[in-house]
Amino acid sequence: MVKVIMLLSAALLIISHCRAAEKGEEAFREERERMVKEQIKARGIDDPRLLSAMGKVPRHLFVPPEYRDSAYEDRPLPIGHGQTISQPYIVALMTHHLQLKPTDRVLEIGTGSGYQAAVLAELVKEVYTIEIIPELAREASERLKELGYENVHVKCGDGFFGWPEHAPFDAIIITCAAPEVPSRLVDQLREGGRMILPLGADPFYQTLTLITKRDGKLEKRRITGVVFVPMIGEIEKRRR
Secondary structure, rough: HHHHHHHHHHHHHHHHHHHHHHHOOOHHHHHHHHHHHHHHHHHHHOOOHHHHHHHHOOHHHHOOHHHHHOOOOOOEEEEEOOOEEOOHHHHHHHHHHHHOOOOOEEEEEEOOOOOOHHHHOOOOOEEEEOOOOOHHHHHHHHHHHHHHHHHHHEEEEHHHHHHHHHHEEEEEEEEEEOOOOOOOHOOEEEEEEEEEEOOOOOOEEEEEEEEEEEEOEEEEEEEEEOOOOOOOOOOHHOOO
16 A cells, blocks of 8 residues: 555656646746735735745746646645745745845845745845755755856855854844744844744744844744744754
């Protein structure tokens, strides 16, 4: 029975891969426009700059070939190494709450396939993004360069420590769940800057939390419940 299920799953992936290969860029563009209209704008996000960015970045190029036919669906997708690309609405929601300006410099923790970094790159001056898994960091860096995102800087390393030589940042976005707000990252956030992250130790439920740094103190605002893969590396040692 297990073998049958595995074979069926493999067959479905092959079919999906073939369908995606048959699609042209025009078909993907239409799906992307529908995604922006039905998944993002319809849920109350109406920032024209953000909607334009989400409508421009080719999400299907940031997922493995076997999932491209599902690239614009309202759900996360596997990208390998136990990691996922977030559903489009969550990408838009997190970005929206950072209230980004064209002159901003943003730090992202958890590059993944590079999709969130690409969206940010459409909105701000510079994006610094850190990925702890070497293969993902390398692939994301190559993908972003191929797509012409010269204002994205990818580093392979532990995001817990941030990127202090380029601090302070106007905004920080953490795309993996943390049981607590990493103090090293708070130190790298400029006064008045914003940080957004999935906060919580429960692997099956976290709270998307917006943090604003004012007078050295942190103002926290809970947004919604989410489920993200956990942050790994140094922060795991501190849980023990």
